[in-house]
Amino acid sequence: MSHNNSESMDFYKYLCHKIGSEEVVRARRLTLLSNDFGSNKYISQVSSGSKGEGLNLQGSDTDLMFIDPIFIVYESEKDAVQDGRIVLVMDNDDTHPCFTRLRLYTNSNILPHLSKTIIEQHKGNNLLSSEHYKLEQLKQIKSSVPYMQNIHGPCITDLKDEYDLAYCLKCDQWVSEAKSWISRPRTTWPAAELISKISQFNGKQKNTLLSILENSFQKGIQIFSSSETLNGYRRFPCEISRSVCLNATLLQEIADNVYPLHRPFVNILGILNTLLNHCKSKLSRCIFTLSFSFECQSIPLALPYINNPNNKQQYKNYKHDLSQLLMGLHSDAVSGWLKLASFFYVHKRYLTSIAIINYTLSKCSDHIRSMFQLSFSNSTLHQNQISTYKLNPLLQEKLMTVLKSIKTHFVIFMAKSSVIPKELKFDVMVTPKCFEFIPFAHFLSFLCSYHLQNFISCRYAVHLLSESFIEHSSATRKMNLNTQILLGIVFQLFEDRDMARQLFSKVAQSDRSNITSAAFRLAQL
Secondary structure, X not given: OHHHHHHHHHHHHHHHHHOOOHXXXXXXXXXXXXXXXXXXXXXXXXXXXXXXXXXXXXXXXXXXXXXXXXXXXXXXXXXXXXXXXXEEEEEOOOOOOOOOEEEEOOOHHHXXXXXXXXXXXXXXXXXXXXXXXXXXXXXXXXXXXXXXXXEEOOXXXXXXXXXXXXXXXXEOOOOHHHHHHHOOOOOOOOOHHHHHHHHOOOHHHHHHHHHHHHHHHHHHHHHHHOOOXXXXXXXXXXXXXXXXXXXXXXXXXXXXXXXXXXXXXOOHHHHXXXXXXXXXXXXXXXXXXXXXXXXXXXXXXXXXXXXXXXXXXXXXXXXXXXXXXXXXXXXXXXXXXXXXXXXXXXXXXXXXXXXXXXXXXXXXXXXXXXXXXXOOXXXXXXXXXXXXXXXXXXXXXXXXXXXXXXXXXEEEEOOOXXXXXXXXXXXXXXXXXXXXXXXXXXXXXXXHHHHOOOHHHHHHHHHHHXXXXXXXXXXOHHHHHHHHHHHHHHHHHOOOHHHHHHHHXXXXXXXXXXXXXXXXXXXXX
């Protein structure tokens, strides 16, 4: 029995490490929920599937549902209300159980051309064509997200089958077929006969049942441990304390999911309303506060340049951007300050920008840098990495403090951002751009010193930028190319055209997809 208890605890620890403890699963669900509340305010997003339930299993994809705001569905014509949306009415004649046709109720003559392309005739009725609707959605998505290429069942998928996007039509009321589920009886189980059998259960039967359950348990572990998802159980070091695994996994899940890379439409009021009125637990308040701060930080980064604004508009934009960036400082400890420094650089407050950069780098201590280098890759944490977390003093701090300290991987600027340095304006003409935080800090410091004509500080910043490039040469290829672009710009401003040409040429040769500005800058030299 003691062996079985030990085996059971070891398997439980492994499941907590592999799938996630109750708190880790809750954190996953909350981070995805915060992303849903902060998603496109015109098209509501709902995270679904196994990941939406808080599970992150090997090979599982990301399932997202989007509620199409153009349409509204009613069960019958007597319920239909014309409110500016295209009204569809359910038609269940000659359909399989749980399936329905959607008949157009809105006058087809007033439909826009785009909507007419997804309507087909059937027995004299105008019906929504599921196939044409999906093809039209795929066409629109491909224009902005080229890797979304395929239709699989009801979903639009990417080339690697990592994402499933389902566009849905909403009915605001429970349909009659579903109302029985709401009022279903909940007191019929367990039945009286089953309760009677349980109460008459004797000791001999109990021992027999325990023996059967123990054998089934052992067979169950063997079956699970030989599966593709849980085949690492026998190699799992069970002596690792659950608290250490929990801390590391919890940090990784929140940091990986609470900061989406690109969100063009921000529903910041939805996040704020949820934070103020519905977040009761410490974990939910932490996650939604981080998400709210990140969205505040993203607003000025996503605002476009305004050509020749008047003084009043300039002052209004300045105060607005500054307030959002200051609120955004609560989302992380380093990149938020660097975005603020970039904001002051754009507004020619070079000394203020330098002061913020120096403060930021002083806060970027060795243990934060080491966590940046080892943590939050897409691979699973290994035992030596978990030991690093266990010894790391950051784990003694509150969860909010830790997350603000470690989410320092890069600085993101949205397409056509108004707060990116003008020297990088061309790099964000179409797509967002990410820069490693340390190289970007030295690059920004160089620009400030250059405009102040402090050439001694310029040379020192170039030296630090070159060192950081060598130090972070193991970073992702995309990040490495962006750092070389920063170096090339520095040498170009310093009139070292040969070195700039060499760097831009090297990046252009590696940049087969033309995701950088290297080719353009090379042509300008």
